[in-house]
Amino acid sequence: MQDIEIAQQAKLLPIGEIAQEAGIAPEKVEPYGKFKAKITLPVAESPKKLLGKLILVTAISPTPAGEGKSTVTIGLGDALKASGKKTMIALREPSMGPVMGAKGGATGGGYAQVVPMEEINLHFTGDMHALTAAANTLAALIDNHLYQGNTLQLDPKRIVWKRALDINDRALRQVVVGLGAATNGVVREDGFEITVASELMAVLCLAVDLQDLKQRLAQILIGYTYTGEPVTVGQLGVAGALTTILKDALKPNLVQTLEHTPTLIHGGPFANIAHGCNSVLATKTSLELADYTVTEAGFGSDLGAEKFLDIKVPVLGKTPDTIVIVATVRALKMNGGVAKTDLEQENLAALQRGYANLARHLQAMANYGVPLVVAINQFASDTSAELHLLVDLCQQAGVAVEVTDVWAKGGRGAEQLAATVAKSCELNSNFQRLYQPDQTLAEKIQTVVTKIYGGDGVEYSAQALRQLTEFKARGWDQLPVCLAKTQYSFSDDPKRLGAPQDFKIHVRQLIPKLGAGFIVALTGNVLTMPGLPKTPAANQIDVNAAGQITGLY
Template structure:
């Protein structure tokens, strides 16, 4: 049975009942229909919870599938079954991968969040609000230039791009303002996907409305002819942009198939943004539940590193445990097996491909946080393969547990839940990968050598010029958000496994002062993806009775 069919056959609780289960009163939510709601913040004071935070990450993604969101949901349901007060905190899906190739972000099988069709499509309108706010700012910038340009903005140095929440390669590089004097000032421009935007990062890192406005005002939109940075505050439109995000700032409440409360809010990509759901969503879950399970996008080299080095300082709380999701299939592919041969047992390839998981285990342990490996079971996995993977992890002094959450939901993760509970009880002192006052250059080098397992970093002439400018402007101590292919530990998507002695190539930086970090663009990573030859959209339809088919 397909994921969407399982979801459509489920019986959801009214969202008011889910809210009550989470400890929220009717006055603390705003309903969006019968099964979705916004949570009004700040919440009233309530008894302190255990505040145990579990971060779910994974090996590098492959076409074989990993199922990070599925394991996150299954683990949450398993903890609920064990009698633990649990909440799940996930990111919102983007229409780019939904209509393209990757798929949605609501889990799968019997470990899903619902209503999955709504969540994967327009949901509560957060993505549209972000897109509108971003493009309103873009329109205000071009209008300022057209109406006399009092700030002296150099249209050649406007760095604020327009956005769209769909993969559209034709918009990566465009020219605007053509058609005569009344059409505006011609200049080069481009589009990013909404989930890669600074507006999305700000929404996910803001602590409240005041912090949201402060961050919006700090956005650098470009430079003057004298090469001085120009901010949103300089334009005088901070309030206008903030009011467009007023409702989007509130976390969204839904449920799993097993009725575990789930907060889904914010959706930055992890390969080109910081890849974590909102600080407000995670804080709210921690305030309401004893055990909060959240995830970070793509592999541990991207999402988890950014969660720990960018989000944790804003959240003020490090994970008690890190769960790394791996599959036999993905590791065999990392070991050189072709996708159409993955259903055949291959212990040699599995052991070779384990190097990728081993690298992620080692990198996460550098933060002095306990690590548990969740082996997401697929039907073709053999007992010999599963046992080998458990034993390989044991040699790394790491507990590995097989979970069958797609087929069995929370019941398929009981052993995993017990391992996570035991791990959460360990007393540790989490540490940072790098010091806050390290330079941008030093931070990148530490990420490359300690997390990716690389040898060195090479900066383009443009990147070196930018580093010099950042030092002059006082931006050289900000955290770094690496924009890198998700498919490899290196910046070459074809280099699988655990490569060594490679060099990461930084071609350009993008300052995002509102978000509070500098983005380093590496290799050929793009901030506006393209659609595949056969987009997932081609298999979708809407029946006469309103039933959605082909979504997943």
């Protein structure tokens, strides 16, 4: 049975009942239909001083074989709730780019899903549309400023703000605007980013309240003057307008799992081109309401978890009590050199080789001093010998490990994992930052590359070297770094699977995200506007006369 069929057969509780279970007062709930709502903050006039336990779920390097990080996150949350612990889950919102492209939806799978999955994967409560509208409003205001006299002396060739669209569209990566009559504006080169890569998404996810949102929006860099001075949204005088567009999008969204665990889904930056975590507001709200909050970070630990720990945690003000790393036999065999078509066959030698990928993720996360647990997400094709080997390898490394079967069994498939994670949350967590704010950008990037990726060092383009000097002179080097890198490899070459050795990361450009509060380092061939595959997932999606959607998974 497909995920969407399981979801459509589920009996959902009214969203008011889910809010009541979470401890959210009725006047704080803004329903969007029967089964989803926005939450007005703060949820309590006197927030809890002692926040609940925070469990961060991450994974090995993703492969086409599948890892199921979101599925395990949801199953673990359901299992903790079933064990009698007050639990909430905090997830990212799906982007319609992957939904219509190659990856598909992002609401879990099988019997470990958040619902209503069709609505969450498509328009949901309109957050993505609000962000898209705000990004393009800012672009329109910039072009209007150029046309109406350009009192800020913005150089049309040095405008860095891009338009946005929440779909994969390679044709929009580079465009020219203002063509035609003089009244159509100033002719200049422009481009689009996918909405989840826009700085507005990062700003929304890191803002702690409406005023912080406005201040962050005002700090966004839009371009440079003819003399090379930076120009911000605040100087353009439109931070208030953008905040107005985004004021409702700032409120977290409440839904439920198939087992009715309250779930906040809010914000969705990609981890390969942005910081990969749901909003600070959603996570903080869950920590104030629940004894256990289960959240995830995008892609493997080298991307999402690193950025969660180095970019989000300082704003959140709460460090994880346990980090769960999701692994699958299938993905590790693929990292060990097995083709996707041969993954159904038992191959202990390939699994042993591929374990090096998990080992490096464990080593990377050990830098932070937080207790670790490995969750082996079981697939039907996994053999007993393969599962036993993987468990033995983890135990030999001295890390707690449990096999889960949440796709087929939901929360019941993660009972032992939940018990192990709860026990792990009681261990001493001696969180250590990977780098300090006063280190240079080059030192921060070097630290991530060597301690997280296992690389030898960094090579910079001529442009990136100039930017390192410029950013230091402007005081921007005090910000954390957000490396935009392929999710498929520790290196910046997506074909180098497993645990590659003897490599350098190639930084071609630095992008200041002053509103978000970090510097993006573009590596390899990572693009902020993805393209669609030869056969997009959209080809399988349909809706019948009764309005029932099919093919969405």
